Amino acid sequence: MFALVDCNNFYASCERAFNPGLRDRPIVVLSNNDGCIIARSNEAKALGFKMGEPAYKVKGLIDKHQVAVFSSNYTLYGDMSQRVMNCLAEFSPDIEIYSIDEAFIGLKGFDLYEMEAYCRKIRATVIRNTGIPVSIGIAATKTLAKLANHVAKKEKDCDGVFWINSEEKRKAVLERMPVTEIWGVGRQYARLLEKHKLITSWDFAEAGEEWVRQNMTVVGLRTQKELRGISCLSLEMIEPDKKAICTSRSFGQMQTEAQPIAEAVATFASRCAAKLRKQKSCANVLMVFIHTNAFRKDLPQYARNRVITLPVATNSSMEFVKYAVMAFHSIFQEGYQYKKAGIVVAGIVPEACVQSNCFDEVERSKQAQLMKTLDTINNAIGSEKVKIATEGSGRKWKLRQEKLTPCYTTRWKDIITVNT
DNA sequence: TCTGGGGTCCTAGGACCC
DNA sequence: TCTGGGGTCCTAGGACCC
Numbered sequence: 001m002f003a004l005v006d007c008n009n010f011y012a013s014c015e016r017a018f019n020p021g022l023r024d025r026p027i028v029v030l031s032n033n034d035g036c037i038i039a040r041s042n043e044a045k046a047l048g049f050k051m052g053e054p055a056y057k058v059k060g061l062i063d064k065h066q067v068a069v070f071s072s073n074y075t076l077y078g079d080m081s082q083r084v085m086n087c088l089a090e091f092s093p094d095i096e097i098y099s100i101d102e103a104f105i106g107l108k109g110f111d112l113y114e115m116e117a118y119c120r121k122i123r124a125t126v127i128r129n130t131g132i133p134v135s136i137g138i139a140a141t142k143t144l145a146k147l148a149n150h151v152a153k154k155e156k157d158c159d160g161v162f163w164i165n166s167e168e169k170r171k172a173v174l175e176r177m178p179v180t181e182i183w184g185v186g187r188q189y190a191r192l193l194e195k196h197k198l199i200t201s202w203d204f205a206e207a208g209e210e211w212v213r214q215n216m217t218v219v220g221l222r223t224q225k226e227l228r229g230i231s232c233l234s235l236e237m238i239e240p241d242k243k244a245i246c247t248s249r250s251f252g253q254m255q256t257e258a259q260p261i262a263e264a265v266a267t268f269a270s271r272c273a274a275k276l277r278k279q280k281s282c283a284n285v286l287m288v289f290i291h292t293n294a295f296r297k298d299l300p301q302y303a304r305n306r307v308i309t310l311p312v313a314t315n316s317s318m319e320f321v322k323y324a325v326m327a328f329h330s331i332f333q334e335g336y337q338y339k340k341a342g343i344v345v346a347g348i349v350p351e352a353c354v355q356s357n358c359f360d361e362v363e364r365s366k367q368a369q370l371m372k373t374l375d376t377i378n379n380a381i382g383s384e385k386v387k388i389a390t391e392g393s394g395r396k397w398k399l400r401q402e403k404l405t406p407c408y409t410t411r412w413k414d415i416i417t418v419n420t
Numbered sequence: 421t422c423t424g425g426g427g428t429c430c431t432a433g434g435a436c437c438c
Numbered sequence: 439t440c441t442g443g444g445g446t447c448c449t450a451g452g453a454c455c456c
């Protein structure tokens with residue numbers, strides 16, 4: 001049996017946890033640059049706010065219902081996530097952290113009778129220790145646990161926990177769940193299934209295997225088996241190394257000059273390098289991209305990228321910054337209003353397996369020592385306190401974050417004050 | 421005026437090898 | 439009239455996830 005623990009409206013709940021005045025109020029949390037709605041409290045969902053909707057389009061609705069609006073505060077959400085996960089880890093050694101707000105828990109060794117009670121205890125403990133409400137779905141496969149979680153969230157009398165513990169229950173859940181709710185069925189597959197009169201999850205689970213294989217590849221077939229109760233996906237308790245790492249941002253304001261964008265590109269390159277060092281990897285492929293605002297049909301558009309292959313895989317910020325800025329200048333053109341830039345690194349290998357090059361002139365051990373020192377300092381006194389000069393200090397391109405809450409849990413000067 | 425930022429996996433087709 | 443049989447690697451594109 002698997003349990004899927006999923007935080008309810010996670011970002012909105014994080015904001016609410018530190019501000020009791022938000023209880024029962026509609027809350028929306030915006031994406032980076034205060035662009036789209038990416039999290040909603042139940043009250044906001046009920047008012048009709050949609051996931052991914054641009055905030056400016058619903059400004060009227062926001063004002064009308066006095067909705068509490070927040071810029072996303074990933075420092076806060078990341079730390080709250082860790083607290084929730086730490087709490088879950090107390091309950092089972094078998095835990096897969098699936099995303100910032102979800103974890104699968106292996107329930108091996110629990111007898112069937114105590115399983116549901118155990119999950120209710122998990123739920124009560126998480127909310128007591130962190131202030132974050134969670135829902136828990138329990139079933140024989142991960143895909144069914146996802147659906148069970150859905151039921152736990154939607155149906156009030158479940159009280160946050162739902163267990164698919166019999167064939168009858170499995171059938172009942174699948175029959176009333178549209179295929180759009182299945183983990184692994186997105187927009188395109190949902191359309192395809194609908195076209196073939198497969199409307200409910202039950203219809204899909206009972207469809208011909210050969211047809212599923214042909215139209216939805218082996219991935220779809222696996223999903224179908226999981227819905228039938230045959231477990232194909234196991235608990236992934238060790239996080240695999242990333243195969244590609246990306247750092248990109250939209251700019252708070254459109255940029256026309258090369259210099260500020262070059263500084264942004266240098267900053268993103270440096271962050272990619274830091275992410276590589278964190279997973280003890282190096283990379284030898286680097287891509288830089290820049291583009292204008294594609295939504296602005298009234299402005300001339302420009303988008304380009306450049307891929308560079310380095311002679312030796314590296315995770316040195318200095319090397320990445322150097323190559324990234326060079327690549328940027330080779331694609332930058334005057335006369336456009338740029339909205340976004342980014343860096344992708346690929347060709348990732350473990351630090352210990354880097355293929356060296358007999359013509360290499362870089363002093364790698366010195367660079368490594370320098371990066372280690374840089375990471376140590378920044379971990380101790382704050383991220384990016386020491387950086388490469390090319391990254392600049394003006395930050396003309398910085399994010400728009402007009403509704404940012406304090407970092408209650410990670411910054412001393414932001415710590416919460418309680419009046420008694 | 422304002423529209424996010426990360427990732428994964430699978431398949432088909434082309435280039436190449438013996 | 440006849441035209442092999444077996445592979446690997448890489449990339450682009452399309453699906454999906456949070």
